[in-house]
Amino acid sequence: MEFQEVVARRRMVRNYTRKPVDPATLARIVQTGRRSPSAGFSQGQAFVVVTDQGDRRAIAELADEQSYVQAGFDPWISRAPVHIAICVSEEAYRRRYRETDKLVDGREIRWPVPYWWIDAGAALQNILLAAVDAGLAAGFLGTHALPGLKNLLGIPDEYAPIGVVTLGHPAPDRRSGSLERGWRPDSEVIHWGRWNRDPTASGPRPGPRA
């Protein structure tokens, strides 16, 4: 599928048919997750791919799927034929930035931005887009909603799961109430030239407006 169409079609989908995901397609989606950038090529991202029905039901229980169903959603977590836990190791980044070529004034940098989370987000985005490209749909559940996930999947101490992508063939779903908020206006989000510190200081801004 064309890249721009993939981007335009992507949204969180919270219901799937019972049809399983083709193994070769699944492998390609996970590889697309791998094929994302990482600071210093640290490659701290990792993936646990769950297809076993018992494990998927266990994850749905951790997430208290029943509360979604009571709120009018479908049992989208247990129903998704694939769960992908996306994980990242902060220590992998720290190890990399303690190597000679990355030291600044002889020391590990102070990490004003924790790039392990940034890179996990890039991997997540690649997986979400790859799902759409494959004609599938994906949702996401954050770790805060999955107490005990690390233990269930045997994820080592060094790795933090950021959450689980649910993956499957799309079925009609109830959309998140959050979407009713609408998109923020471009003027608040995209700043041409410099941030518009003083909205009363007007005049044409350099560059195009979208």
Added chain:
Amino acid sequence: MEFQEVVARRRMVRNYTRKPVDPATLARIVQTGRRSPSAGFSQGQAFVVVTDQGDRRAIAELADEQSYVQAGFDPWISRAPVHIAICVSEEAYRRRYRETDKLVDGREIRWPVPYWWIDAGAALQNILLAAVDAGLAAGFLGTHALPGLKNLLGIPDEYAPIGVVTLGHPAPDRRSGSLERGWRPDSEVIHWGRWNRDPTASGPRPGPRA
């Protein structure tokens, strides 16, 4: 361009021709950055798009571009016709998760994962991919390498820049030495079923291997 081709072609490119980026193309790339997911639809991401030559030179000075040139790289920062600072507001997420529908036991969640960084990473990845889709190339400079960026661009206190994407028409470049490390093997990164806690406990693993 086909999505899988965009993903396969994407890499950090650290040199560009002098040709400017078409304004409509630039607007589409920034919009693609906007079109990324955010926890609770918080939309905490924001973008500062810099095309002014003086400002790009100032950013190159913050980054000590001269040290790159001395190390054998091109003056890729000042030469890039476009810089996009990607920013994110933690407070936007905290505000959203203090709304009634997001409270857990009457309180804001404890954020085991700081989703503002995750979502900034997703926006970054969308921009990097959109650049390739447009026949352009992009690089990235982290905030730790850009002291004073926030002040230079007038970014408000509430927003943290994660870094600057450099964007332009690709020119032959010197690749990062980090790439010589090679990709980690799939067996360390992709775990089928559960994380392989004990590599001596073998037997077939469920699901496909990529």
